[in-house]
Amino acid sequence: MLREQAMQAILNGTVYTPSRIIPRGVVLVEEGRIVAVGNAAQVTPPAEAEIVDAKGEIICPGLVDIHVHGGDGGDCSQGAAEAVRATARRHLRAGTTSLLATAASAPLATLWRACDAIVEVMRHPLRGEARVLGIHWE
Numbered sequence: 001m002l003r004e005q006a007m008q009a010i011l012n013g014t015v016y017t018p019s020r021i022i023p024r025g026v027v028l029v030e031e032g033r034i035v036a037v038g039n040a041a042q043v044t045p046p047a048e049a050e051i052v053d054a055k056g057e058i059i060c061p062g063l064v065d066i067h068v069h070g071g072d073g074g075d076c077s078q079g080a081a082e083a084v085r086a087t088a089r090r091h092l093r094a095g096t097t098s099l100l101a102t103a104a105s106a107p108l109a110t111l112w113r114a115c116d117a118i119v120e121v122m123r124h125p126l127r128g129e130a131r132v133l134g135i136h137w138e
Contacts, residue, residue, distance in 0.1 A: 009045030013054025062097025079113030
C-alpha cells in the first residue's frame, strides 16, 4: 500500500490499462491520484519521488467486489469480526481493494450479529485488509 505523500513512482511492473498493457511500466501517483502512466522512455520519475519497486508484478487498479460471502475460512455471516477480517485479508491478496461484506439469508438475530461484526471492521480497518465499504444483505 502506498503512503500519502507528495509523489510516488511505481516501477518495474506490467501496467494494465483499459486500452493497453505496458511492460516495464511506470506509474506516478501524487497525493493519492495517478498523474502519469507509460513506459520508462515516456515517464521519468522526479528525483524527489518515493520509488516503489513492483518487482515484475502486475500494476493495475484495485477491484471492488459488491458481493463477498467469505474467504480464508471466514464467513461474513458468522457474526465475528475476525471472520470478516480474514475475508478482507484474503480478498486484498487477490486484488480486491474494497468490498461489500455479504450476510446470507438467516434468522434475524444471526443477521444482526453479522451486521455488528461487519460494522466493527468498517469502523476500525486494519492494514493488510480490503476496505469494507458496507453490507450486502441477502
